Amino acid sequence: MKLLKQLKITGCYVLLALITITQFKVWSQAPERPFILVKASECQQILNKIETQEWAKEIYDTLKLATDVEVAKFYKNPTAYIKQLPFDWSKKQQNRFPTFFKTTHIRNGVQENLDNATDEDWKPAELLITYLQVALDCGTMYYLTQDEQYAFVASSILYSFIKSVQQTEVSTWRGRGGWLFPYDGFREVRVIGYRLPLIYDFIYPYLKKEGKAFDIIENKNVNFPFEDAQEVFKTYANITVNYGQSGSNHSVLEAPSLVYNALAMDDKMDREKWLSYFFTESTENQDALNVMVKNYKDEGDIWPETSQYLNHTTSILARLMLVLNKYDPSLKLGEKHPNVLHALPRLDYFVYPNEEIVRWGDGHRHAHVPYEAYDDAYAVAKMDGLTEIQNKFAPLINRAMNKGKYKREGAEALFWYDGSFDNASTNVDLSRTDRVYHAGIVLQRNLSNTNNPKDGLMGFVGGAHMVHGHAEGMNIELYGEGQVLGVDNGRNRYGVDLHENYSRIFAGHNTVIVNGSSRGEGGWVDLEINKIQLISMEPEVGQEGVSPNHSFSLTSFEDDKGDKAEATQERTLALIRTSPTTGYYVDVFRSKSRLPNEYHDYVYHNIGDKLTFENKDLDFQKTPKRYMANADAPWKRNKVYRHPGWHFFKDVKTSKPYASDVKATFHTKKLEQGNVFMQLHIPGFENRTYTKVKAPITFESPEPYDNLPTPTLVIRKEGEAWKNPFVVVFEPYNETETPSIQSVAKIEQDGLYKGLKVISKTPSESLIQYVITQSKDEVFQNETLDIYFKGTFAVITLDENETLQSIYVGEGEKLSYKNEGVTTNSSKSYYKEYTK
Incomplete structure (x- = not known):
């Protein structure tokens, strides 16, 4: 506490006195520095905070301890300390500072930006960043204590940087060059450019009263070069404004360098000019x-x-x-x-x-x-x-x-x-449903009243074009038993073959590939796809939902990039809870091409050890060439890809044509939490074949699946898949449970798919559910079942004695079951439970 009281006197009071003395000098065209992150007048209240609030004292003590170690090293031998900066002494000219080593990355003999730079590539930059951070920390401690030892260290590092960097020219590489990162100015302003003005701002009072910096070339203390510093600030501001890329997050990521360097300019007109580029004056390279x-x-x-x-x-x-x-x-x-x-x-x-x-x-x-x-x-x-x-x-x-x-x-x-x-x-x-509008995402969740995350259910449909988006089609993810099981591949290192030709394109996602040719085209790095369109959903975002146990979405997608898919698609994803610990997903994917000889492949990835089938007569055979047509197609980074990416599938085994129902299970047995399963019930249709493969690892999966292949199912339909779409019922369960779903059977009308009959046995009861999934405004009528439904989605739930338990209409106009009739209101949705 005594130290802190002393800091109040030797720090803030001296600083405020200095402000009074210097406020009328000609260089004072702004509030007295510092003022970028904090004002001189705020010092006292900050010291009070350090004295009275434990978290603030901990931050101060940590900062002081680390900074004092560096200050001691500097004063022990200033020359040796400064010479540790990454100077390239081989290029030193007489009486001049040497330049710094440049930070670059060369791959296959070609200079690239630093996306995939190696640890060795980064060494000069990391060393420089370390010392600039020391200078910034010293500047902060000078502000808090007014101890000029801190200011002298910060001044000497900043001086050395300025003198060295001015020995070279800013690169114009592809309009995105830098000063020290000649092939990546975008990164330079983010990791280096913004620190310099902050150091200057903090130690400005010291510098203005002729505080010195140590010069390792002259081996003596010298005056600080204000004009040179101003030129450096203008150069970094200029790299932001006139280099780089507009129309993306790049403008924001570079903006701190622009704003901080502008605020470091001592001339008010210069400051306002450069700040205008942040507020209102967009350029070709900066929004x-x-x-x-x-x-x-x-x-x-x-x-x-x-x-x-x-x-x-x-x-x-x-x-x-x-x-x-x-x-x-x-x-x-x-x-x-x-x-x-x-x-x-x-x-x-x-x-x-x-x-x-x-x-x-x-x-x-x-x-x-x-x-x-x-x-x-x-x-x-x-x-x-x-x-x-x-x-x-x-x-x-x-x-x-x-x-x-x-x-x-x-x-x-x-x-x-x-x-x-x-x-x-x-x-x-958390609401029952939500949307990420720009990504085309429509998500549904149903959290259990057990409050156990493993009992929660959640999934989404999504897909759209954006910067850093993927050509993913109409993609889904599914959650169960505490894990995201039905997974999107994600991403690891940019620019590598796996990222460019798998993670970014259709085969790395849970979607449908049309004619082996679904792709992105145009837009950002030639990966543009159409945005998923919402046709209907229940509940609407932020709404309660008419039923505690049901929700659904119906979305559409045009797969028309390139000229070989030309498809229209619809996807119904429904979430149906049957007890606090059980429930399932219904996925209905319709797809049809405008081209002759069409075929469609439904792709689903699930983390796990293996995929097994109960149907022993599928007769799987090795088919190693099945997905290899584009394996050697041209590839040019960020421009040309090997669509659709499924040549990365390994251990490919395909069934004979198979029209019967299929039951399959993904086994995930190496999780810390224990064994988890995802069981699939797939109604059979003509002209289907089933393929199981090992897809690449799924990034950011739970251990050890972040380093193991991803078992994946591919279902191929020869001809259109619209009238009789891909239909899959997914049920997650764990090793202490048995699957609740006993059977799944398709419901048809005139040979066309209309829905499902799902029989479940939950821990407390047995259920029969009729799940009707149609395109918008279609009609289903079945005299045997005594069901009539005009609408998109509905669930009729019975007990094991076929006594009506509930009716849910997600969207529809009219539903009748036996003697029970429902006409919906303007919301088109309805739910009613019946007395047991």
């Missing part, structure tokens, strides 16, 4: 904020890319809104753009019962939720008086802290966050 925020037109809109990019992007915007609001409170960026803040927690709602994330495109299964951005959003909302947003984020922050998922760390937390939210709720209510 301004007024363009970026168009992605958040409505409350709940999210950045239109994949999960790890959308939240990271929005987090950066929220932080920049906070920084600029602090710089100029009259901007009120939170008030002007509240939907940016509302977008931040959306990813918390796209989660399975085990809290893994719904995956589309290049998205991760375990993407980090940026809780520090929630704190940023709360701070912005507090500044701008946005009570609704404060009330939205307080429980989210509190919940994350209580669950041990979030701990405030880093200097920014000291500067910006205050207090706790002990009285805030910690509930996050």
Whole structure:
């Protein structure tokens, strides 16, 4: 406590005195520095926070301990310390600083960006980043303590960087070059460019009173080169504005470098000029904020890319809104753009019962939720008086802290966050259905009243074109027994054969491939597909749902890229719970091509050890060449692919043509939680063959399946698959249970598929369910069953004595069963339970 009281005197009071002395000097064209992350006038309240709040004291103590170690090393031998920066001494000229080693990556003799750079490639950059971070930490400690030892270390590192970097030219490689990363300026501004102005801002009071820097060439302390520093800041701002890529998250990822370097400019006109490129002046290579925020037109809109990019992007915007609001409170960026803040927690709602994330495109299964951005959003909302947003984020922050998922760390937390939210709720209510609109995703969930994640049910249908999207068709994922079982392949390293020619394209997804030719074409890296269109769903997003046990969606897709698929498709995905611990999914996929000699392949991947069939007469035979037609087709990274990607399938075995019903099971027996199964009931139709394969590993699967092949089923239908579509009933269960479904039989009308009869035996009762799945506004009438239904989706549930238990109409106009008739209202949905 004595130290902290001393800091108050030697730190803030001296700094405020310095402000008073220098405020009228000619170079003072802005509030006295520092002011980018924090203002000089805020120092006292930060020290009070360190003294009174344990989390703040822990951050301070951790920062001081690590920084003091580096300061001691520097003062022991300043020359040796600075010479550890990645200088290329072989290129040193007389009386000049040597240049730094460049960070590059060469593959197959060709210079590339750093997507797939090796550890060796990254060594110069990592070393440089380490020392720049030391300088930034020293600058922070100087701000808090006014101890000039910290400022001298920071000044010497920044000085050395400036003198070295100015010995080279900025690369113009493909319009995306850098200074030290000549083939990836995009990364340079993200990992290096933004740090320099922050260091300068923190130590500016020291520099302005002629604080020195150590020069390893002259071997003496020298004055700081202000003009050179300003040129460096302008260069990094220029790399952001005039290099790079618009129309994607790149503009946001580069924006901190632009904003921080602009704020480091001492001339007010320069500062305002470069800040205008962030606020309103878009260029060919950089979108301004007024363009970026168009992605958040409505409350709940999210950045239109994949999960790890959308939240990271929005987090950066929220932080920049906070920084600029602090710089100029009259901007009120939170008030002007509240939907940016509302977008931040959306990813918390796209989660399975085990809290893994719904995956589309290049998205991760375990993407980090940026809780520090929630704190940023709360701070912005507090500044701008946005009570609704404060009330939205307080429980989210509190919940994350209580669950041990979030701990405030880093200097920014000291500067910006205050207090706790002990009285805030910690509930996050997940709706029965939700949508990721830009990704075409329609998801359904049914959480069990057991409150056990393994009893939860959830699945989704999705697919669309976006930056970092995949040509995935109308794809599904399915959850069961605490795991995502029916999986999308995900992604690992960009640019490699597996990613380009499998993960990104149809065969890596649970979809239907048409004529062996489904593909993406045009758009971002030539992977454009049409967006999945919603035809109908129940419940609607945010609604209660008419039934606690049923939900469904009907979606459509045009598979018309290239010229060899030319297909129209519909997919019904239904979730039916039969008890607190049992339930199943119904997947009905219709597909028809406008071309002659059509065929369609239904592909389903499930993590596991093996896929087995109860039908012994399928007569599987090895067919190693079945999917190899495009194995040696041309491939050009990010431009030309080996569609549809199924040449990666191994151990391919195919049945004879088979028209009977099929029952199959995926066995997953190496999970830490114990054995898990996914059983499939597949009604039989003519002209079908069944193939089982080993697909590549599924990334981010639970161990050990993140390093094992993925057993996969492919069902081929010769001819159209519309009138008699692909129909699969999925039931997950574990080793302590037996499957509840006893039998599945198709229901037909005039030789056409209309639905299913599913008999189940749950832990408490036996059920007979008629599940009717039609295209919109079709009619099913069966005199034997005494059922009439005009509509899209319905479930009639009976007990084992065939006594009516419930009627569910997901969408329809009229349903009758024996003596019971239902006419729906304007909502087209209906549910009624009958007395047992």
